[in-house]
Amino acid sequence: MAGKEAYITGVGQSEVGVRLPRHPLLLTVDAVREALDNAGLRLDQIDGVFTYPGKMNGYTAFSPVGSEDLIEVLGIKSKWHMGAMEQPAQLSAIGMAAMAVKQGVCRHVICFRTVYEAGGMADPAQYMSGAKQDTVTGSSQWTSPFWATSAACWTAQYAARHMHRYGMTREQLAQIAINGSKNAMANPRARAITKEELTLDKYMSARMITTPLCLYDCDRFSDASTVVIVSAGDALDEVTATPIRIAAMSGSVDRYSWDQVEEFAAYETGADLWTRTDYTAADVDTVQFYDGFAFLPITWLEGLGFCPKGEGGRFIEGGKRIARDGELPLNTFGGQLGAGRLHGFGFAHEAVTQLRGAAGERQIGGDPKLAVATSGGGPMAAALLLARD
């Protein structure tokens, strides 16, 4: 049975920071080494490299390292590699790796996401050379001409509509960022990002970015690499760490156009996830939800059925339920709001760490066995259900 399954066998992460002097390729190698040690694997056992979105020439701060870079510098004898943006959100690289090991194409796959957006801002000539264009093309032509330049402007409209329709308040929404800051304080890697706990007062008086999203509702540019190793079930005897099974996964996109979707893809993706497993939302011990903006976890809570549609604000009210000692610990490492905009992979990393009981100061109680990790928001999303058998 295990032979037909896909497992996460190792996780690793580089130093996390803002304007790190270390080259993004070296950050990536740091994370790879940690993940290999974590799994108990050697580099010569790796035969696949998957990443999202792949190296982006002209916007290298967003994605400075490609799968081919790693294959070159680490001497990986790869059977399959992939870096591509046209996929259902960041964690789809892990989903693709799971398909590759189930198909028998690969045995142990390095999946990674490296970001250098803070460092890139400091050196735009080198890292942001594609930012200067005379015209806008593709999907950005439908938003940028109206100065809806950031995904914050797109997400904010759906957050505002949720408040209008269902009565979610800013005090409720604040709990996502407050919870993230609390958890980040217990995460050594997040200390370069969060130095003190966010209070409700501070949140409510913060500068507004685009209503209803204030400064603390938006993640911040950071530099780091995160690695997840996906292994075939019939290769687990080569691994020394506790394997975490990918019990189910789902992804979706309805329209690619942000402003044409009626609701975010977390709803479709969330519903789909439960059609592929016998587990239910009630079995889940912790959730790690993509929070590039504070509104997104609300859509995941509702989309995955942890509360009815429209009830996300009330579900998180006061913050106790989603705290580390609450009934549904959420973003126990700080999420992106507290631990940096590492763009997706941190959620899978933390889910695995919690399920192994290896989260140290921030470890949740209750012997957790099942976790959900998600990525994305807006028109596309992906979710992983992770189990310690």
Place this chain on the structure above:
Amino acid sequence: MNPPRPKPKLDQENTAFWTGGGQGQLNITRCGDCGEFTHPPRILCRHCQSENVAPHAVPGTGTIDSFTVNHQPWAKGLEVPYVIARVKLDGAPGVFLTTNIVRSPVETVDFEDKVRVTFEEQDGIFYPLFEKVA
């Protein structure tokens, strides 16, 4: 003084949309076979895949489905705050436009407000903005 708006690169699919304002028209791609609308515009119908599609002048009125008051200057010199809205278009079922609501104080803009198009021309592009209907 605001910086110039980002300029769309005109092509076979989008030209009627971005230049229709020159004739006072808000053009949305419509299918000659099934009658449905495709936006963003493409050279085939997203409902029936017919290639018999053409720009169709819609009334230019609509309703604010959602909006945000943007306070962050995303470009140097950009005047804030301003309203970004998702407008549900009359006469083109299923089509929404991201746009700006202009000529009203930002605090007077609300959900369900009725709006109508007003074009802002810049360098041959007619940007469809919307203003509240009195």
